[in-house]
Amino acid sequence: MNFTLKVWRQKDKETPGSFEKFDVVDISPDQSFLEMLDTVNEELAARKEAPIAFDHDCREGICGMCSLTINGIPHGKQNRSTTCQTFMRNFEDGEEITIEPWRAKAFPVLRDLVVDRSAFDRVIQAGGYISVRTGAAPDANAVPIPLDDAEVAFDAAACIGCAACVAACPNASASLFVSAKIQQFRRLPQGQPERDKRAARMIEAMDREGFGNCSNHYACEAVCPKGIPVRYIADMNRDYLSAALSGVEFDPLPPIEKDPLE
């Protein structure tokens, strides 16, 4: 198969980027999208040109590292899958394929198609956990959990943190991601003691990262490779409201710091 790629190239965070076009030929339909880019990069290496930088690791749809907006759709049009699990047979021969990075203020582009998603980590740091000291846990069967709750907690926990939801949201809102983590814990007995504080802190952390607001566009749900439903956002709103009205007290969030090793 042959394609024309229109790829976003950007040297680093500071330098403005632009599109570059590549004609690629002889691509096997069984190649994954990333393997197609590998082929391009090998060719570039032979020509001593800089490879197209993109994030990836597991290549089996679970680590959440890959992240391309392909023809205007995060992770491409193949439903319920990640970019690494998208295959060239799903494209038309001869097609022009536009490849862009996740676009959001909260995710600065680091190079080409690679963005900085550390904002997600900071949101989790604010409260995406159950505080349990190693060694302090009771027997695992001491707290039975109704099967339904356990199942929903799992559905929510399946989020891979890829941030396609942000990339697809017309407002670049992180609501779906945040609501998934909140949902996981709000359904579990272990999650109750910190429930209010968690919602309040995580939303506050989310807000200061520069994500947009949720206007209930539901584009996030459509691209989420793990099928996280927007219903969780409604639950999150409720939790946040009750937390805020109860005037939950919590320590201020730590400042956002730059890694000195950078």
Add this chain to the structure above:
Amino acid sequence: MAIVRRAIVRQASVPSAGRSFDHPLLRLLSSSIGKKLVMAVTGVALLGFLVAHMAGNLTLYLGQDSLNGYAATLKGNPLLWPARLGLLTVFGLHVATGISLARENRNARPIRYDRVEPQTATWASRYIVFTGLVVLFFVVFHLLHFTIGAVQSEVFHGVDAQGRHDVYGMVTGAFSNPIVSGVYVLAMAVLGFHLYHAVQSAVQTLGFAHKSYKQTLEFGAKAIVALIVIGNCSFPVFVLAGLVG
């Protein structure tokens, strides 16, 4: 250790506890979800006004006396100004918050996509600010038209047999002009778009998430919207068709 001091890139932009935003309510309202809640609550209040307003206007079909009487009762009510103030506040909050949200949302993506394939986001949802602004212009026009009488003042100043403001004459007079009627019908269509997304959005925002009642609520809300749009459009249409007035 190499790592001694870390450069601070961004300070918390949402003030944390211990400062002026200490009050839980202020803190709530300054958050993204708080603003959404403001939109939803004011939006639903406005929806309530629209239902009442339309119901009142339906007296048009009962004849001149009914409508003028209804209008006079409203006008004579001592609560008129408090109610107007309340409505203005709600409307103002809705508009101001809506515009601020829209601005933040734009800023959240400084570099746009070259190519976008909108996913489920509907036309109504993506253009909600636009439809909102059109409604805003309509309301201004509408007030100038029927409340202040700056537009088409020739139909505004009528007085009926009992010496009341002839609202009936004003409305029928105004709508017999096809351009005016056209403006109203168009505005109602835009309002319909605004509300089409808005009502199900409000249900979600307010946290009615469970399938069992979410669908019922959404259906009910959409029925109300349809009623408002159809009811409101009926006035200019009936007048133009010569069935009223």
Add this chain to the structure above:
Amino acid sequence: MKLDARAPEGPLAEKWDKHRFDMKLINPANKRKYKIIVVGSGLAGSSAAATLGELGYQVECFCFQDSPRRAHSIAAQGGVNAAKNYQNDGDSIWRLFYDTIKGGDYRSREANVYRLAQVSNHIIDHCAAQGVPFAREYGGLLANRSFGGAQVSRTFYARGQTGQQLLLGAYSALQRQVGAGTVKMHPRVELLDIVLQDGHARGIIVRHLVTGKISRCAADAVILATGGYGNVFYLSTNAMGCNVTATFRAYKKGAFFANPCYTQIHPTCIPAAGEHQSKLTLMSESLRNDGRIWVPKTPGETRDAGEIPEDERDYYLERKYPAFGNLSPRDISSRAAKEVCDEGRGVGPLGRGVYLDFADAINRLGQDTIRKRYGNLFEMYERITAENPYQVPMRIYPASHYTMGGLWVDYNLQSTIPGLHVIGEANFSDHGANRLGASALMQGLADGYFVIPHTIGDYLARQEKREVSIDSPEFDDAEAAVRARLQSLLDVDGTRSVEAFHRDLGKIMWEHCGMARNARGLEMAIDEVRALREQFWQDVSITGVNDEFNTDLEKGARVADFLEFAEVMCFDALQREESCGAHFREEHQTPDGEAKRNDDEFAYVSAWEYKGVGEAPELHKEMLEFENVELATRSYK
């Protein structure tokens, strides 16, 4: 140098308790004066960093991905073992210990394995408390399944995503500590060297992958939790970034590398679709419960599977191993698959695959039942191959999956370099010559949550507290060496991509040091690897400069290390003149093709000491003593 395992004296069941009592403690108020570096944020690294942070140490944690949550542990599917005996089916700590020793074909250290079985139960308690959504029964209690042929149901699981859920639990704990300021997390930072002072590990040299900035980090102790080296085969089920760099750098600084030849091959992976294949995807072994494995009887068969009549199919596992058939152990089924493909009877585009056929199961149980059992896996298979496994048989082929070898560590998980501790898949400790299913997750978390937090305290308490500083000649030298190496990679300025060299290396290793090995092949492999390495340093094309986001350079540095490490692997495989666990030497088999272990001569851990690039490393032996189990031979006939 004599290898001292430092396993405590006394009865097996009391060793760990007694050891914990004998270990020195650090005063709680003093803990914050100690700085500990944790490299890696997988199950082992995250759990260690989080727990050490909780205890009050200052922790610096590193990973090369953009977030600690993406470490390769995320990909584990099957489950995690523990000796809870919740099913009341006769499990116990002793049985888990015994099964693990036996599964490792009697090439692991009793004391470590027993401790692993002991703390396994705490892992489940802790993870459940963290909110890890383990599978449950209707009554709300935890569910178990039997995994990898175990006779008891002791595997806890979270749908097919156990690794993900456990890692997210550890990641949450880690993030909590980052938020609390006890752990500083450095994502997108790669370790490139280890710094020793007075013979103790005192720091590391790292490169920031976005800016290329080289930095020094000093600490009171260093923990490596950098995962396995399965990518030496190029194609494996490992993530693309998995590498040997961290452990290999430590090896070059004096840490012994133990049992590098023990690599596990998983029989049910989706075969490569072509030369372009970059990694292989594992499918749960449970598929073998209902699928039948076969290849055509005649080599060079060109008909589609459906057109091959029953009597022209060879159900080779059922034929050769009637007792276990399609459920024969991983190594046996893997080798058998390779054999039939070598005979030219393989199926699929590259002739490297065998059929896994569900037609009988569908006829017997109905499509719905099969869909219920394997729906997700079938979907995944179809997405990747565009073939519908309800209609045509799946194609599977073995792939490198796990590496039992790793840096040698003692009972305290300390390497031969004092102060350098190694946990998780990066060490060699618990699995001997083969790993049981669902035991790697257990080991990573045991090391990180429950072992290293104690033993590192003992190490620190026994040292005189010293000023932690990055200003020393050792740091100067290490940094200069790292810079020079990166520069020399850039200076080659050749014409072949890093990827091409890696692919070639993979082919050599898979062919000669893969599922079945022999002396001639291994000797050839050593020569070929050396030649390839030479070619690499003359002709590799790495563009750009160091001071930028340079994915070629990143990968080039890793492959350069693989090219040196591969040799050590071959030496180890060559030296081990027996077949044990996952290591199969063709010279050492029974007449009917069973592995022949040689306990008299090879009941030891081989630990290799670095002697220079291109030099043969020196072998050291840790003799294994089995006081509690009797060595038995397995048979699957």
